[in-house]
Amino acid sequence: MTAFSRFMIAAAHKSSGKTVVSTGLAAAFRAAGDDIGTFKKGPDYIDPMWLSMASGTPCYSLDFNTMETDRIAPFFASRARELSLVEANKGLYDGVCVEGTDSNAALAKLLDLPVVLVIDTLGMTRGIAPLLVGYRAFDTEVNIAGLILNRVGGARHEAKLRAAVETYSDIPVIGSVRRSARLDIGERHLGLTTPAESAGVEAKIAAFGEIMAESVDLDRLRRIARAAPPLDASPSKRTEPPRWPGLRIGVLRDAAFGFYYPDDLEAMEAEGAQIVPIDALHDVSLPDIDGLFIGGGFPEMRMRELAENARMRGAIRSALQAGLPCYAECGGLMYLCETITWNGETAPMVGLVPGRAVMHRRPQGRGYVEFAATEACPWKGDGCTVRAHEFHYASIEGLPEDTVFVRKMQRGTGIDGRHDGVLIHNTIAGFTHLRNSANIPWVPGFLDFVARCRTGRT
Numbered sequence: 001m002t003a004f005s006r007f008m009i010a011a012a013h014k015s016s017g018k019t020v021v022s023t024g025l026a027a028a029f030r031a032a033g034d035d036i037g038t039f040k041k042g043p044d045y046i047d048p049m050w051l052s053m054a055s056g057t058p059c060y061s062l063d064f065n066t067m068e069t070d071r072i073a074p075f076f077a078s079r080a081r082e083l084s085l086v087e088a089n090k091g092l093y094d095g096v097c098v099e100g101t102d103s104n105a106a107l108a109k110l111l112d113l114p115v116v117l118v119i120d121t122l123g124m125t126r127g128i129a130p131l132l133v134g135y136r137a138f139d140t141e142v143n144i145a146g147l148i149l150n151r152v153g154g155a156r157h158e159a160k161l162r163a164a165v166e167t168y169s170d171i172p173v174i175g176s177v178r179r180s181a182r183l184d185i186g187e188r189h190l191g192l193t194t195p196a197e198s199a200g201v202e203a204k205i206a207a208f209g210e211i212m213a214e215s216v217d218l219d220r221l222r223r224i225a226r227a228a229p230p231l232d233a234s235p236s237k238r239t240e241p242p243r244w245p246g247l248r249i250g251v252l253r254d255a256a257f258g259f260y261y262p263d264d265l266e267a268m269e270a271e272g273a274q275i276v277p278i279d280a281l282h283d284v285s286l287p288d289i290d291g292l293f294i295g296g297g298f299p300e301m302r303m304r305e306l307a308e309n310a311r312m313r314g315a316i317r318s319a320l321q322a323g324l325p326c327y328a329e330c331g332g333l334m335y336l337c338e339t340i341t342w343n344g345e346t347a348p349m350v351g352l353v354p355g356r357a358v359m360h361r362r363p364q365g366r367g368y369v370e371f372a373a374t375e376a377c378p379w380k381g382d383g384c385t386v387r388a389h390e391f392h393y394a395s396i397e398g399l400p401e402d403t404v405f406v407r408k409m410q411r412g413t414g415i416d417g418r419h420d421g422v423l424i425h426n427t428i429a430g431f432t433h434l435r436n437s438a439n440i441p442w443v444p445g446f447l448d449f450v451a452r453c454r455t456g457r458t
């Protein structure tokens with residue numbers, strides 16, 4: 001049994017301001033000297049970037065789709081800090097199936113998380129009461145322990161909301177956050193803008209923190225978090241020695257590429273690999289590496305700078321053509337194509353994948369996917385059905401007929417609706433985002449492949 005303080009920030013629907021409130025709370029607790037850690041439910045990469053910048057520690061995803069349910073609590077216990085904030089996705093009770101087995105509420109029950117609801121009160125006064133009554137009655141096993149009124153218009157609005165809540169509900173109001181342009185994070189395709197591309201991001205996060213410290217009763221929230229019962233799970237511990245000591249894995253990490261799960265990179269390090277960060281916008285050559293990992297992100301937002309860095313594009317193309325093993329996901333796949341087209345502009349990219357990445361106005365693939373590896377897949381242990389996710393506005397056009405794919409889609413879109421993961425030399429590049437877990441061990445699969453290629457080379 002492990003005792004540590006924890007709570008979930010949930011809402012009634014998407015875009016209620018959860019991430020801004022959570023980021024501000026993480027910043028406020030950190031500024032107050034609390035040992036705060038953050039988690040995000042679901043496969044998202046962007047909200048965790050804000051949360052981890054605010055807390056100064058990695059933000060880990062908790063996801064029913066890619067993690068075995070019985071591994072979630074040990075994983076949480078091994079990453080939790082003295083005070084842990086879990087940010088929900090969408091609404092508290094939303095989930096893929098009608099039973100809500102993968103909902104935020106299910107996660108709150110699994111981890112015994114007291115829930116703090118952030119309610120977007122825009123255009124709402126007395127109507128908040130039936131919403132809360134319903135949320136409370138819908139599942140009495142969910143511990144809704146506090147309420148933060150968000151986007152409150154002014155003192156009169158706040159008074160009406162408080163009166164309605166106090167009259168009809170027993171959920172305590174622990175905060176009231178006024179509508180303010182200072183609390184804006186821009187939204188666009190895929191969700192929020194990333195901190196890496198927001199000007200003055202540190203000042204912005206500090207301002208979120210100051211506003212939350214003034215608007216939310218932090219002590220009350222600490223008490224709610226402390227009242228969580230001890231968690232019936234021991235931290236997961238690794239006992240085997242690292243299998244690939246000294247393997248050097250380059251990871252593209254900059255304003256264009258940033259979609260990485262911190263525990264995937266930690267899993268590489270636990271196997272003895274060394275992560276070598278590479279900036280595709282500014283570095284002009286590749287460091288000494290055995291393998292390359294290019295995650296997703298927003299290459300389309302930086303396509304001019306990526307194009308202008310012709311030396312790096314050339315260095316990556318030559319290295320991959322010479323057989324350097326590489327794994328690229330989504331934005332990484334787009335970078336490896338011949339060109340990216342967006343907003344009427346086309347820019348040259350690496351040119352390893354003989355196709356053109358084209359951005360569209362609507363998502364071309366979104367949600368959970370399932371695939372089976374084809375015989376062509378050079379990674380070992382990839383034979384079973386793999387669950388993962390995709391979210392992209394890009395498609396790949398002009399791929400030749402004889403393209404070799406390593407994934408046959410059973411659910412989801414991938415590259416052509418049926419396949420994902422092109423194989424070119426020792427590079428696998430696809431739209432799917434993988435998350436390493438006990439049942440989807442892509443990290444050992446990739447590292448083993450990198451090690452085999454290295455042995456072949458030397």
Ligand SMILES: NC(=O)CC[C@H](N)C(=O)O
Binds near residue numbers: 297
């Ligand atoms: N998931 C990603 O890496 C997204 C890539 C790109 N920004 C798109 O929307 O298509």
